[in-house]
Amino acid sequence: MARWNPRRAVGWLLLALALLLVVTGLGITDSQAVGAATFGLLPRALAFQLHNLLWIPFLAVLAAHVILSCGIGKRGKE
Numbered sequence: 001m002a003r004w005n006p007r008r009a010v011g012w013l014l015l016a017l018a019l020l021l022v023v024t025g026l027g028i029t030d031s032q033a034v035g036a037a038t039f040g041l042l043p044r045a046l047a048f049q050l051h052n053l054l055w056i057p058f059l060a061v062l063a064a065h066v067i068l069s070c071g072i073g074k075r076g077k078e
C-alpha cells in the first residue's frame with residue numbers, strides 16, 4: 001500500500017472543499033434543484049451558512065496546498 005503522503009492528502013482535501021463550495025453555492029442560487037438532489041439534506045438556509053463558513057478552511061487549505069505542492073515542502077522530497 002502507498003505510504004501516507006500529506007501533500008496528496010491536502011490536495012484531495014482541497015478538492016473536496018472546492019466541490020463543497022460549488023455545491024453549497026448552487027444550493028443558494030438553485031436551491032430547489034440542490035434540495036431535491038440531496039433529498040432535502042441541503043436546504044437553502046444551511047447552504048447559505050455553510051457557503052459563508054467554508055471559504056475560511058478553503059483558503060487555509062489552498063495556502064497549505066500551494067506551499068506543500070510547489071513550495072518549500074517539495075524541495076528535495078521527490
Ligand code: HEM
Nearest residue numbers: 007008009011012013014015016018062065066069070074
Ligand atoms: C481549488 C484549487 C485546487 C484544487 C482543488 C487542487 C487539487 C489538487 C489535487 C487533488 C492534486 C493531486 C494530489 C495528488 O494526488 O497527488 C493536486 C496536485 C497539485 N497541485 Fe493543486 N489544486 C488546486 C490549486 C492549485 C494551485 C493554485 C496550485 C499552484 C499554485 C496547485 C499546484 C499543484 C501541484 C504542483 C500539484 C502536484 C503535486 C505533486 O504531485 O507533487 N494546485 N492539486
